[in-house]
Structures are given as structure tokens and as C-alpha cells.
Amino acid sequence: xxxxxxxxxxxxxxxxxxxxxxxxTTRLLKKLKDAAPFLRRIDPAALHIPHxxxxxxxxxxxxxxxxxxxxxxxxxxxxx
Numbered sequence: 808x809x810x811x812x813x814x815x816x817x818x819x820x821x822x823x824x825x826x827x828x829x830x831x832t833t834r835l836l837k838k839l840k841d842a843a844p845f846l847r848r849i850d851p852a853a854l855h856i857p858h859x860x861x862x863x864x865x866x867x868x869x870x871x872x873x874x875x876x877x878x879x880x881x882x883x884x885x886x887x
Contacts, residue, residue: 833876845869
């Protein structure tokens, strides 16, 4: 059986339990010793990876995820 791709048409609303789970999981992942490369936005120029943006179309890091979870409205997940 095949699965339909997730819709990107509009944000989806999280329940209070889902919101708490997402936020606590993100904060837990940020504390892991191997999380360092995923804590901040990548600077392709500084890291000498000029093709980064042609390969990675939607860059994401834990700080961005946490920001998206905590900005108003608080329980909305959306693509920025």
C-alpha cells in the first residue's frame, strides 16, 4: 500500500498533548551531545559548501523548530 504525501496547503493544529510532546522532545534533542550541528542555522559560505541551498531546499534546525512551536499562535505548525 502507498501513503499519500503530507499536505503542505495549510498549517495543522496540534492538540495540547501533541504540542507539549513536540516541545519537550525538541528541547530534549537539543541537549544531546550529538546535537551540536543541528542547533543553529547553517552558513554555507562560512562552511565552504556553495551548493548547500541547491541540495537542501528547506533547511531546519532545532532552534527553528522550537521557535515555530512557541511563536503565536502557539499550537500551529507551519512551514516558514
